[in-house]
Amino acid sequence: MTRSISPDDLYDLRLPSDPQVSPDGERVAYVLTGADRAGDRTTGEVWEVRVAGGAPRRLTEGPADAAPRWSPDGVTLAFLRDGALYTLPADGGEPTRLAGEGARSPVWSPDGTRIAFVAPAGEFDRTAPVVIDRLDYKADGAGRTGPVRAHLFVADVKTGEVVQVTAGDYHVAFPVWSPYGARLAFAAAIGERADLSTANGLYVVEVADAGAGRTAEPRLVGSATGIAMPCAWYADGSALLVVGRATADIGILRLMRQPLAGGPAEVLTAGLDRNVMYGLPGYPGAVPRFAGADVLFAARDRGVSRLYRLSGGTAEQIPQTAAFGVSGLSVAPASGRAVTVVADRARFGEIAAVGPADEVTVLTDHQARSLPDVELIACTERDFVISDGTPVHGLIIRDPSAPPGGPLLLDVHGGPHNAWASHADAIHVYHQTLAARGWTILALNVRGSDGYGEDFYRAVVGGWGEHDERDFLEPVAALVAEGLVDGERVAVTGYSYGGYMACWLSARTGTFTAVAAGGVVSDLLSLSGTSDEGEALGTLEIGGGRDRLVELSPLTYVDGVRAPTLILHGDADETCPVGQAEQWFHALRARSVRTRLVLYPGSSHLFILNGRPSHRVDYNQRVADWVTRHTNEPEE
Incomplete structure (x- = not known):
């Protein structure tokens, strides 16, 4: 008997990352990330799995271990613990603090x-x-x-x-x-x-x-x-x-x-119109590595960071890995073997080996061990054509047994140059929660999204909201016209740039009956002077000076908001400072719009990825509950 995943399951979920293959290509050290419910902290331990098979084993006790690195002779592992550098005998023993x-x-x-x-x-x-x-x-x-x-x-x-x-x-x-x-x-x-x-x-x-x-x-x-x-x-x-x-x-x-x-x-990749992904939080990728005369690297294609090979001046996706998104990469040149973390529509991520003939072997099953009775609802892919002829790639998550005419949640990714991937997503668990309740989730890779070439990537520069607004509204209208969803029960959510767009769309259209905006941007003018990335955002992303920043700010159009709005924000956010959320909350409250502001103490901009477990659970639960309540109980 299986069940859908719930936000509370984030306490039990265990996810591997940062795989490192030993010099002989036979062993893989990696970090296993989890959660300590009692201590309300994210945990990390160093684990090992043999490429030849067998159960993974834990090498360190944690609770804050990261970055395992093999010595060139394969005898010792270096790793980080609470920001200090340690070494550990690879065959067992006590770690030694080095520096x-x-x-x-x-x-x-x-x-x-x-x-x-x-x-x-x-x-x-x-x-x-x-x-x-x-x-x-x-x-x-x-x-x-x-x-x-x-x-x-x-x-x-x-x-x-x-x-x-x-x-x-x-x-x-x-x-x-x-x-x-x-x-x-x-x-x-x-x-x-x-x-x-x-x-x-x-x-x-x-x-x-x-x-x-x-x-x-x-x-x-x-x-x-x-x-x-x-x-x-x-x-x-x-x-x-x-x-x-x-x-x-x-x-x-x-x-x-x-x-x-x-x-x-x-x-070297001039002929590949795709973004090389070296890997950042929320932006899966891998540092490129030599594999003999070739180079293995990750590049984003249609929203997914996939494994590529540069050989003889030509860069091509490795066909055997096409079903997976990848993050992290390590190569043992002597054996011709590489290791990475692979994700697909049923798995958030597991350690896998890529052999000399590019064959893929999945080595771990941490998701099944940590959540044995959970079954994920897979997404389906669909391309929409916008009225100006621009194709927009969409992902739809819905229970195949759900009847048509149910509620719709439009979710907007961050960036704006990030992208939704078609594999399982351990960050936005509310997608699964709502789909199990009969919702349809629509995630669109609109203009500005990564994985569709440089022109598409740059298509939103200088025109946030303006250039991509119809990329959201027209696919929603298409699903309503087809009868798949109920046009009177449409909610919108998003985080970071997605929070900006949730505010923008709710201010400029009456399409939405409920809004849940996270990590919001409401005023580009003040953001450009207070964000740790403000100079780049104001100058490179928007440009045009003060008047343009005002023109593209959701706050300029706030009089148009009618939908009940939940605002969720880390109060230690330096990228989208908390004042952005406070301004939006104040403006809505002053205009008698039903609104609620939820601040997460000590949480940075990336808390929904790596913050306190209780904050991540709460965020997911609040989004699901807010949009459910306010689509089933619309404002009078």
């Missing part, structure tokens, strides 16, 4: 004697006055960072000695060792006005130049006016494999080869 406070991105040197990592350099007295000269004084999830910058450190595995390698008014990211361990490459935005741009450069330091109180001087490789994330060195040390683009405007990222001698980077 770090707030450490991240650990990477072994090729000879296995050192581990490089990124960590804050210095301390920030949060009781002292904060003196601010630049825009990068805060970040979502970290709050105000003051003068502290993230820099590069190297720890000696045998002695425990830690050397700070870089220093200065910039942040280091994506460290990568050179083939012989003499250099480290990294990404950084360095310069007096670097905080006013999304551009960053690719830098290289000589590790031996640091020590005895000295730090190394980074050398710029290539241009600092584009975007570059280093992924790996070419075997001869002459170039770096990079994800990026030549300019720092809005657009898709490519796979590139950057010569160490300088000059422009060579674009």
